[in-house]
Each structure stands twice: as C-alpha cells, then as structure tokens.
Amino acid sequence: MRNLILGLVSVVIVGNGFSQTVSTPIVGFSNYNLAAGQYVFSPSFTKAAVYQGSGTVSSKSLSVSGVTTSSLAPTSFSDGRPNYPKCYIEVLTGTYAGVAFDVTSVSANSVTSSDFPEALNGQSISFAIRDHVTLSDIFKSDTGFAEYSDVISVYNSDGTISLRYMAGGVITLDDFSTEAGHTPVYPGTGVIVNLGSAVTIKTSGQVKATITKVPVYPGINNIVGTMNPSGSLRVIDSTLGTSLAAYADSAVIYSNNGSFSLGAIVYSDGSSPTDDNFNPFSSSSSPTVQNGSGAIINVASPGYVTLNSSVTP
C-alpha cells in the first residue's frame, strides 16, 4: 500500500578540540495506493517549523523575534473562500504539550491565538509555529481523483461536515467552484475519502519528533490518526487505554481495503485498551491501525487523545 523513505541527516562538525553532532529533522514521503471505496485517511507528516522558541503566554500572545510577519499570513481569508488559519502554534512543554492552537493574529514581534485556554496565561512554554497541512498538500491534481465525484469529508469539531471535491484541477467546496484547497487537516486528525476508482495519494514532510494531543469532543465523530509514517500502530502500543474514559469512550477501526467494514471496537478499562467485552487486548489479539489511516473516536466528555512520536527526538 505504501512506500516510505525516511532520511535523517546528521552532520559532524569538528572544531577547536571538540566535536558536535547536528541533526536535522527526519523527513520522508509515503505513497498510498487506494482502491475504489471508502477510507479514513490521516496524514502522518507535518510541515517544518517556521519558528521555534520559548516565552511566557500573556493575553493569549507570545513574543517572537526574527519572524517575517508575511510568513505567518494570512491569518484569515476574506476573498469568498472559507476562512481558515494558515499556521498554528504547537506547545512543546507543560500541561498542553502536543496541543496545536491556531494563529489568529500576528505582528512584528508577537503571535496570538485566541484559542489559548486561560490556564495557559502566565505559563512559560517552548513552542513551535508551523504551517497547517492542507487538503491541497495531500490531494494534488495528479492524485487521480475523479472530478465532481470523489469526495473528501472533513469532520469539524462543531459536528458539521465539510465536503470537498476536485473540480477544474483544484479542491473546491460542494458548489464545485469556490476554491478550498487551504482547508487545514489538524495534526493527528484525518478525513474520510470516498473513491469511485483507484488513486495514489503522495504525502511528504517532517516526521513529528514530539507528542501530538488531538482534541476530541462529545457528540461527534472524531477522526484520529497515528502520526506514525513508519508503519502500522498496534492498539496495545497506543495511548488509547489512558486517553479513553473507562467503559464509556470508544474507538472504531474500519477496514482499510475500501469496504469500510467494521474492523474492531476499542474500549478502555482505565489503563489498557480492551475489546467490546472489556477484555484487554494481548499482543496477538491487538488490532492495528495502518499508516495513513485512523480511528473514529466517540467520547462522553471533551478531552485529548495523545499520539506518541514514532521517533526519539
């Protein structure tokens, strides 16, 4: 189903009596050959950080220096296209480590996210700013999508569904004319695609070296991937046992062959992931989530599902 090449670039710098190893982030690409049918699709890569630093959150803002304002713009769209943020702040330390917050405004020396919780105010954190991975990054014109027919379903956090099509070589709304390729796919989340015939999806980017916390909401279908481009993820190796509320929340894994038949329903006993009889999975009985796929998670109250990094930072 996929090809994957990962590259870790290490350079040894030798100077006056000492040596230092400098590592660049791991990058790679994955190709997914999907037959006709229905799939959960979740990209496993992120984009490179355009800024990384640390600071204290004040009035939902963080100080930055050396950032070109235009590199984070626009923070909104007002040309008739849907209004989506271009960048997000990824918190790297503290209680909210792994959570992504949209950049909602930017100035020469600060970035603001109106989504920052009050609890973050006054906290000193390390953070990175990245561009969102968008639908047009994933579903390019050479993907083989059937225009007006194959469809991408984006499940929003408010319970609505945004449908996106390929028309005239670009991603559009379901009016088939308004461009919407800038629709973000938040880190660790995914979409559902319905395909009339086979396509090849080619993704590339950085392998995330830090944890990802995906917010999940009650009353809706939350699509959560693996952020693991190096292979499939066994449920017993995931954090579902502690991310799901015991005996209440569930994660549904569908088959990844286009039939979208039910593969497994995962619950938690409070510490370990279990089957639907609440028996913990063993290494031999554990379901797996394929690279590029994900699970549909239903929860009783808001929270986060934590995705561990597939690499050691």
Add this chain to the structure above:
Amino acid sequence: MKSSNKQLFLVAILLISSFSRGWSAISITIAGVNSTSGQILDSKSQVVTSGFARVGKITGTIDLTKKDPTFANYQYWDSIFVDVNDPTTGTGTTLGGGGTTPSGWNFSGTGGLSSSSSGIASATYPLNTQLYIWAFKVSGKSLTANATAGSSSVFIPSLDTNDFTAGVEWALLTADEWKAPADLGTLSLTISQITALDTVQAPIFGSDLGNSITMIPEPSSGLLASLGLALVLFSRRRKQSTGDKELN
C-alpha cells in the same frame, strides 16, 4: 459485589458503550453543474431555472407506465419516495433520512444543481441502498434550505393539481454508482454517471443525452407535440399525394 448489582453494573456499562459507539450519518451531494458533470435539462434541452431536485430511495414498485408528469402519477411516486432530507420521524407513513436541505438542490439561474445534504440517518439508508434523483421543472415551488439535520419542519414542497395544470416536467434518475455509502461516508450523485451501460434502469424517466439528461414533458405538451408531428406528416403526405395527382 452482589450478583444482581454486578449485572446492573454490566448492563449500565453496555448501555453507555452502545450509546457512545458512534454517530451514524452519511452525506449526499448532487453534482450537475455543467457539461462536464452533466446537467438535467428540460424536455427541449434548455437549462431548467425554476424547480428543484429530490433525493431518496424508492420503497415500492417502479411502475414504468407512470412516467408522465400527471398529478395521479405524482401521488403514486410521492407515496413510495423516501427523501434523504425528510425530517419526518415516528408517525409518518415514511421515515426520511432527516438530513439537511441545501439550497443548491433548487435549480440555479444557470440550470445547475450542487451542494450536499449531511446528517442523513445511515440506518434509513444502509450501505448500497439504491438512490434516485427526482427532479422537477415547476414554477413557484422550491425546497426550503435548512442547516440543521433532523429539524422538525418539512422542507420538501408538495405539488398540487394547479402545478400540473400549469405544466410540470420531471425526470427520475439513477445510476449504478448511486448506492448509499458506508456509515460516515459521502456519495456524489453525478449526472454524467448515468449511461446506457448501467445495469440498473437508468434513467427511469428522462432521455440520456450523453452527459446530460432531458426531462419528460407534461402529457398535454407531449400530446400537442405528437399532434403537431402528425399534422406535419399528414400535410406532407397530402402534399405528396396532391403532387402525385398533379404528375398524373
């Protein structure tokens, strides 16, 4: 824990679990906006600028003798057509899908149909349920858009005898690809997918013009057209006969 208490605990857990397992819904899009995606045209192959499209499943006999847009035939099809955006639940003769009603299912000024209904109960439209578009060219009637699935109001207009007296054209369409997707999925009903190669009866009523479809005219128009054609033929025949006589 006492045995009875333990049983209650397990029942409670199972109830919670089944409640939180999933929110079952599908979405349906109509794609009929141009010559590429195909369009539904009127009986004279002109774009339709007034009217709407209904989407649903058929729960009765597909009676091909009831193809003409008459009020009696309308009542027949209406009684067996279950709309994906019909919010009727519980007490109606049919239980609809309860999905949203998009304004794009009314014909646009350029004759296009687009947009999507979401939140359609997948239990009403299980995987591979055959779906149909029932499109109307009619004046003064349109779908009322709503943004909330399961809303209690009715958003699908009823046609009456006055509409049919004024003249209604319709098409009832389906295609091999028009089968309900799995739970959480979306299906696009693309008009250009209707071809002569379909194994289902496609279209049910309407003429296939390559990518696009033309509607069935009202019977009176059809009758007048037939009479007109007969008169032309009769006239030609009579002229030919007269000519023959003159030659003699």
